[in-house]
Amino acid sequence: GAGVSQSPRYKVAKRGQDVALRCDPISGHVSLFWYQQALGQGPEFLTYFQNEAQLDKSGLPSDRFFAERPEGSVSTLKIQRTQQEDSAVYLCASSTRLAGLLIRSYNEQFFGPGTRLTVL
């Protein structure tokens, strides 16, 4: 497919369980972003990768959240010991922007469909 894909689309976890959410960015996109969207709210930034380097993780809400992109393409967001407040839609986005070199004059991000996580 040509767009960003995420899996699973829906995940139900018991409180305390670990989960892993996957993002496949658009092929060739250098930058990858994770956002968390609570019900009725706008997406909130979690973390950002440029290739395999995690350049910004200031939005991760706690040390239970961990993200990686080991080969600079697919990324995984892992949440350990899930809590009810982790219930949200997790969105992944990718863009072509390179640090210090603008392929485009703005940083258009292309979003995936999201993973809806429900923690019981």
Added chain:
Amino acid sequence: SQQGEEDPQALSIQEGENATMNCSYKTSINNLQWYRQNSGRGLVHLILIRSNEREKHSGRLRVTLDTSKKSSSLLITASRAADTASYFCATSPNRDDKIIFGKGTRLHILP
């Protein structure tokens, strides 16, 4: 934390009418973007306006930006049922890559 705040939170209008949504933000920006989100197509980028621009058009969309008031508006003309969605303004502070979204306006177009 969320930078932008949309107004109104929810809006219902008749098909064919114009819809106006407003956004206020807090810090200096490089650009401001509007996104649409519905269950069918996820989050989609609509239009971007740079900090040195005051108005921009794209099809039935018109965006204005007033940096002195730190506010923006999105006008959708001749609304259609397919415009029913949530609309978010989003800012990119100082060429940072991350986007900071507002809480959104839920727009409902009545047949």
